[in-house]
Amino acid sequence: MAQLHMFWPDGTALPRLEALDIFHIESGGCTGCALELASLSRALLAGNHPIRFVPTPRQAGMLLLTGSLTVGMAPVVELAWQAMPGPRVLAVVGDCAVDGGLFGGNYAVLGGVGVRARSNVSLPGCPPAPDEILAALVRWQAAEGKR
Amino acid sequence: MSEGIVALIRQGAPTPCAGRFVLEAEAWQAMIAGLSAADLPLLGLWSDGVQVHALFHHDPMPLVASVVVSSGGYPALSPVRVGARAPERIIHDLWGIPAIRGRCDPWLDQGRWPVASPLAAHPAPTPGLPEGREFIDDAAVRQAGGTVLGYGPAEGNFRAPFHLRLGLPGARIEAVQPCMGYAHRGVAARLRGLAPQQAARLVARIDAPATVAHQLAFARALHNATGTVMPAQDVAAGVMLGAMERIATHLDVLAQASAIVGDGRSATLAASMLEQMRQICRNICGRRLLFDVIPPAAAFLMNVDGTQLATLAAQHALLHRLFWRPRGLAAQARGKGVLSATMAARLGIMGCNARAAQKGQGDVTDRLEARLGEIGASLSLLAAPPESAVMEVEGGGGEGLGWAEGPAGPVWHWLRLEAGHVAAWWCGEPSLAQVQALPAILSGAAYEDVDLIVVSLGLSATGADL
Numbered sequence: 001m002a003q004l005h006m007f008w009p010d011g012t013a014l015p016r017l018e019a020l021d022i023f024h025i026e027s028g029g030c031t032g033c034a035l036e037l038a039s040l041s042r043a044l045l046a047g048n049h050p051i052r053f054v055p056t057p058r059q060a061g062m063l064l065l066t067g068s069l070t071v072g073m074a075p076v077v078e079l080a081w082q083a084m085p086g087p088r089v090l091a092v093v094g095d096c097a098v099d100g101g102l103f104g105g106n107y108a109v110l111g112g113v114g115v116r117a118r119s120n121v122s123l124p125g126c127p128p129a130p131d132e133i134l135a136a137l138v139r140w141q142a143a144e145g146k147r
Numbered sequence: 148m149s150e151g152i153v154a155l156i157r158q159g160a161p162t163p164c165a166g167r168f169v170l171e172a173e174a175w176q177a178m179i180a181g182l183s184a185a186d187l188p189l190l191g192l193w194s195d196g197v198q199v200h201a202l203f204h205h206d207p208m209p210l211v212a213s214v215v216v217s218s219g220g221y222p223a224l225s226p227v228r229v230g231a232r233a234p235e236r237i238i239h240d241l242w243g244i245p246a247i248r249g250r251c252d253p254w255l256d257q258g259r260w261p262v263a264s265p266l267a268a269h270p271a272p273t274p275g276l277p278e279g280r281e282f283i284d285d286a287a288v289r290q291a292g293g294t295v296l297g298y299g300p301a302e303g304n305f306r307a308p309f310h311l312r313l314g315l316p317g318a319r320i321e322a323v324q325p326c327m328g329y330a331h332r333g334v335a336a337r338l339r340g341l342a343p344q345q346a347a348r349l350v351a352r353i354d355a356p357a358t359v360a361h362q363l364a365f366a367r368a369l370h371n372a373t374g375t376v377m378p379a380q381d382v383a384a385g386v387m388l389g390a391m392e393r394i395a396t397h398l399d400v401l402a403q404a405s406a407i408v409g410d411g412r413s414a415t416l417a418a419s420m421l422e423q424m425r426q427i428c429r430n431i432c433g434r435r436l437l438f439d440v441i442p443p444a445a446a447f448l449m450n451v452d453g454t455q456l457a458t459l460a461a462q463h464a465l466l467h468r469l470f471w472r473p474r475g476l477a478a479q480a481r482g483k484g485v486l487s488a489t490m491a492a493r494l495g496i497m498g499c500n501a502r503a504a505q506k507g508q509g510d511v512t513d514r515l516e517a518r519l520g521e522i523g524a525s526l527s528l529l530a531a532p533p534e535s536a537v538m539e540v541e542g543g544g545g546e547g548l549g550w551a552e553g554p555a556g557p558v559w560h561w562l563r564l565e566a567g568h569v570a571a572w573w574c575g576e577p578s579l580a581q582v583q584a585l586p587a588i589l590s591g592a593a594y595e596d597v598d599l600i601v602v603s604l605g606l607s608a609t610g611a612d613l
């Protein structure tokens with residue numbers, strides 16, 4: 001079993017990961033979830049793992065959203081989704097993205113994409129830790145593989 | 148000269164908030180006239196719908212001058228304090244209150260809010276603009292000609308969203324137009340009517356990299372408003388947790404900056420130190436990110452393992468050597484993104500970015516060096532915690548102001564309580580001044596360096612937009 005070296009001594013045991021390019025958008029939270037994603041991204045990069053965070057939606061297979069979806073970010077998210085190729089999936093990470101969390105709907109916020117669109121991966125937490133985010137991605141890959 | 152203005156402000160009517168005085172309209176005008184020649188930095192400007200408040204830096208205690216809003220608005224401060232430009236536009240966005248002789252075009256509202264003036268007593272519904280607000284290039288962009296490039300709001304990175312419209316007539320940026328509001332969550336509207344404990348949870352989630360500073364500034368404002376002293380144990384916890392936050396956030400900035408310039412060794416080392424720091428936070432507070440730690444739990448024990456601290460100190464020394472090695476991060480960032488001491492003073496920018504500007508020329512290297520230095524100082528502080536005393540309160544009449552030093556500069560919170568609940572609230576954050584400084588900082592930069600420059604400032608759109 002592969003090890004994910006999360007920069008701390010013990011590392012995390014990993015099953016085989018499938019290649020996945022993820023485009024992340026922070027859509028209006030506190031960036032706590034994004035900080036944990038950054039930790040995950042660095043760990044994956046350091047271990048040459050095939051899950052990568054990419055700088056453009058045009059090559060991404062997964063759109064991963066954090067934050068509560070402000071009215072300003074809604075069209076940006078929509079454009080990114082439209083720009084993604086082929087079969088694409090949506091992941092919502094953190095309470096904000098799942099249902100708005102502490103930043104529920106108001107004049108500036110739509111209150112989370114998770115309640116508006118069908119997501120393939122949905123992970124609550126404020127914020128979920130990097131290993132929990134990775135576990136959710138691995139669970140989804142495993143479920144997809146069985147189909 | 149500034150003493151004359153200070154005396155003028157102090158002649159205003161005292162309020163329940165220590166250091167805040169309400170000026171008559173003529174005195175406010177006289178203050179504006181005198182400010183052009185006075186050295187009194189403006190740190191914040193906000194409204195509660197009835198009055199407009201201006202926060203000035205003054206030793207030993209900050210000063211707040213307030214004026215009652217008339218039917219036509221209030222006389223603008225922006226002609227004498229450039230840092231007032233964005234807050235004046237924000238006050239107009241949120242309350243519909245215009246700054247007389249200031250700008251009233253939107254700063255936060257890009258035409259997509261369903262109501263105008265959402266904080267006003269009777270917000271008016273608006274149809275909104277289906278396509279959002281169109282960019283109207285200012286004279287600088289038009290004159291720049293050439294190419295217009297965008298930066299943000301979705302770059303696939305892990306930072307809060309904002310947009311820059313950059314005019315490049317040649318290889319260098321000449322015109323910069325920031326577009327904010329993407330990260331605006333209406334925090335002020337959410338806090339109204341909340342009990343302080345509920346409010347504190349939301350305040351902790353204004354901006355994750357500076358969460359301790361926000362919690363601490365809010366707690367201090369609350370203690371001042373309620374007239375209850377902050378116990379020495381809470382003060383001590385604030386100092387130590389603030390140091391932990393500073394180390395983590397500075398390491399995050401250094402890891403990002405190293406990765407951007409392709410310095411893999413520094414990036415890996417900084418990221419590895421950051422993860423150790425997050426682990427220390429988890430051991431002490433039960434969570435990797437320091438949300439909801441102030442006021443600390445009764446059983447809270449601040450005790451960082453000496454071996455872990457020694458390891459971090461050794462790694463910090465190595466990071467320092469890597470930073471200064473030939474063709475290292477320092478050499479690659481030299482001369483980029485200059486924020487001069489003069490510009491910092493004009494915009495009321497304080498904290499580590501201002502200190503970097505005072506020590507050197509104020510480029511990316513100076514800012515990163517300042518952060519490296521603060522990591523070392525904070526590690527020493529964790530190794531030998533100072534004695535803490537109770538925080539004495541100022542005021543106690545239901546209104547309070549508090550501040551705390553965050554990783555990117557001071558964070559301010561002001562609040563007014565009614566029947567034990569938050570009736571009005573404001574937060575001042577270093578990022579709003581940084582955004583206003585971006586046109587000067589990015590002028591002459593290459594497009595490829597925008598990311599590095601923005602990262603080195605620690606600019607957070609969530610803090611600027613609220």
Ligand code: SF4
Pocket residue numbers: 028029030031032033034066067093094095096097101102125126127352355
């Ligand atoms: S879920 Fe929590 S940590 Fe994540 S962005 Fe929202 S408030 Fe921040």
